[in-house]
Amino acid sequence: MDRTRVTVMLALLLVPMGGLEARLVHLQLLTTTETTYDLAMKRQSVEIVRPKRGEILDCKGRVLAKDEPCFDCYIVLEEYEAAPNPLASALKMTPEEFQQAIEGIYEKIEKQTHLRPQNERARIYRRERRTPYLLKKDIKDAALAIEVAPQRYPGAVVRESLMRVYPYKELFCHGIGYLGRVTANETKFRELLQNGYFFEGFEELIGQDGIAQLYRRGAFNEELIGVSALEKKYDATLRGKSGLVILEREAHTSASRTIEIKPADPGTSVELTIDIEVQRAVEKILAGTLLASAVVLDATDGSVVALVSNRSYDPNDFTPPGNSAAVRSALQDNENKPLLSRAFQDQFAAGSFFKVVTSIAGLEAKVVRADEVLYCRGKFDEKKTHFNCWIWNEFRGMHDRVTLHQALEKSCNCYYYEVGRRVGVEAISRWGRALGFGSPTGLDLPGEAGGRIPDQGREEDAMMLAIGQSHLMVTPLQAAVMMAAVANGGNRITPHLRRGNDAPPVPLQISADTLSEVRQGLYDVTHASSGTAHNTRLKEFKAVGKTSSAQADKGKESHAWFVGYAPYDAPKYVVAVFLKNAGHGGQMAAPPAAQILEALMGPKETPKK
């Protein structure tokens, strides 16, 4: 073997080494002028580029929320103060506002310097005064004025950015939600980093010093996240990932150059099952002095078609940099609670429509037959005055002979007192829970109320629960989910707003006989001459359902409900309408339900017969 070859190799390796040394001599000892010029004349800063947030679209592709380009004005303090100019009036800011904004920027600079070692402070202070800081967002026409004559406004820098816009304003605000700023601190930033708000490798790319610098400059204060509803729920999808650029500015001129290191990754759009025009129609139907809400679901897969609560707000008011805290506190003080959707975030007494659950419980437990005749004497028990049928309380009347169909049709309390007494709280509660009451339905929106259903109690509790009173509390959405199960053949659906987000329906093992008996009863409510909702236009749309007049607040009218579906021969839509303290369900809630169905299915000719 040839050991001299090893010596040859040493020589071979030393040659490129010499080359590198020569390059060092060339770079470090022979060329200096150009780079010293660079040093003096160029200012570089690392900046975060916001990604374009995904759009929210309704089922027909109409845009409910989008990012629109706008112009922001930044200010370089050193240049502005060297040559004060009428920038404030160009931006339509009062001198006080302008002064306040400038003081805000100085505060930020102060924050950066005060923790640094003494010897660095002056340098950082100088550097930051040469850094553009955000002065005003969305400056509209002023952008053109500054761009056209930059020499008139030294220190002003106009940059393009994005602004969240909700074109439909108040419409469906409870579903869409709004954005807010993240108050950045180190832990929050780490959390964002871990949740994938920045691209992978962000930390490695920019280095800790880079992060610290951005952090100190308040770059992460500007992070926008979804604060409520869909904007919050699908924030990770909508948001996209921030990019990084280097901004290189020539000192004393406004010439600048951006060098893209990592492009921003735009967010993904979210398509909804909502039809915004139906939503608009339903909101119009429910407009008025009464507090109301309505839910329209697809009976088979749980898609939400409309979700209405008739006191609303404009999510555009919350878009930063607006004073969202003031907007929010004003809305919170409003007695009608416009921030809250009564369709799924608030719960109410249910009343008679819960008799559907009691019927299913009774029939499935076989404690009562559909054709079994019970007698309503107006009063269930002479001694217990609070167990009266509504017909006694109002007309001192009685229903006399009632079967299940008639009990549903006429909403007879005495019949259900008896059924409740026979079947007990546990069985009713079990069916109630199975059909969607007592816990959130799983709608893909944050803050859903769960309602309340008693799980056990004495005989009297069972009787009260049987007619939907007692401690039972429900949301209109839960009522719709229950009715959907009746409509679609006994499957519990999960309501959802995002298209394609369907959870498979859960079969509840309700026997076909039970379902057909209950459906017949619901048919009679709207079609039979003594049905509680018979003289409405509901039958034009082949709608069936159950009314409810739930006693809630002492001394006030009862809550009016109508929960039903249409058409009865091929169920498509489930509609739940709720009016707070409005009166009788048949009078108050059934007519708007018919109007909603008209909006959904188009107007029908005058009813036959």
Next chain:
Amino acid sequence: MILKYNKTLIACVLLLSGMGLLALWTQAPPTDLAGKPLSQSIFLKQVTFLGLAIAVMGLVAWPHYLNFRHLSFVLYAVLLGLLVLLLVSGKVVNGARCWFTIGPVKFQPAEIMKVALVLVLANVLMYGRDIQSWKGLVVPIALTAAPAALIVVQPDMGTTILLIPTLLSMLFAAGARKRHLAILVAVMIAAAPVVWIKGMKEYQKERIVSFLFHPGYQQSQSVKACSVGTFSGRGVGESAAATTFYIPERHTDFIYSIIAEDLGFIGSSFVLLLISIYFATSLRIAHQSREPFGRLLAVGLTTLFATQTFINIGMTLGVAPITGLTLPFVSYGGSSLLMSAMSAGLILNVGARWQPSFSSRDMASGSVEIRDFQPQTVKWLGH
């Protein structure tokens, strides 16, 4: 037996890692602005990695290196398997599947593969079987081509390029014909256009084009930063505090630019000097070793180290395209440091097992001194 490890080599390793830590310190101080310690600090992470690496170096240098000979094929096969697995199930980071993540630990099999390949090649070539004919070159070339192919599709062009000079130098040291090696190089150069058209990703082409015609942002920033250092540098920590030049991935691939900017010509030449001493020493160990496996091992590892250094410093100084290779011992990163420590440990191991020889030719050429020889041994031999 007390082993004599080469102190020069150890000193070079420690000084190089020290320079790396110094540069990292300026980029990422171990405390935050309020003076609280930062658990995430890459400086502290690197100190931990360095501790581990030194332990690994000791472990690798301890048992006789011939033990690794028997392990080499196993190690090679396992790593080849890991590389395949990585392509199938690896997570994409910055567009490449290079990393395995096991709990909190991330590692790059390609880094360890470099060392494993040298071990396997030394094993195959040690007897110089058929080395003078084309037949004898087939096996080593195939052994190199397999990992090279797996690494190039990750895609990690830089590491793949390293394997080629390593193979050539080991063939050369094993006694292959110069004519054969020249033909191999010629074939590779001829194949380059094919690779360019078929094999390269768009971004890789872009890197090379931009290197040749208009240097990219990262590189031009790095070159400027280096030249700002001039003779004596801007002072330790100045580059970070002033952030005159923002260089992405400065603490890994472009760490040499920190040294050049902060410590100037003196500091950067010192690093070059350390590196030169490192490979001169390790080639001296190769030269002195009487045992072909050890010699080939030392030659292969030295070439690996030297090539990686040339490419890394070359790209920092703007004379080589950007490849994403780290600077051994200096750059931030656990896998890189571990690989460097393993190869240093193996070279130390070879150096410590040096046996004097009594061949008349060696005695005559004076390349062997018998000063270290124990009298008892001589007496025993005399009997």
